[in-house]
Amino acid sequence: MEAPDEAGHSGNLEHKIQAIEDFDAQVVGPVLEGMKKFGEYRVLCMPDHPTPLSLMTHTSDPVPFVLYKGETEANPRIAGYDEDSARGMNLVIEDGFRMMELMLKK
Secondary structure, eight states: OOHHHHHHHHTOHHHHHHHHHHHIIIIIHHHHHHHGGGSSOOEEEOOSSOOOTTTOSOOOSOOOOEEEOTTOOOOTTOOOSSHHHHHHHTOOOOSTTHHHHHHHOO
């Protein structure tokens, strides 16, 4: 899924918003709906790198991610899925393999 990244490279806010909304509607929504039949599950969604509109290029900033744990209640500290919300969580995973530990943790 390159549309949000390409919109970041172009610096076009409207295109980036539309690309993310399309991804949510066409990919995330159907995946979550399909997973309901499996009972307990977890879904991790994250980009491979940030491409801020203000810079229009890739950065080495921490990558925001969302870990959805089935039907559990959302964390009330999280207002949304964006760079500001990610920074506010103060959760940085330096080593990629540690992400699996987070996913499997009860």
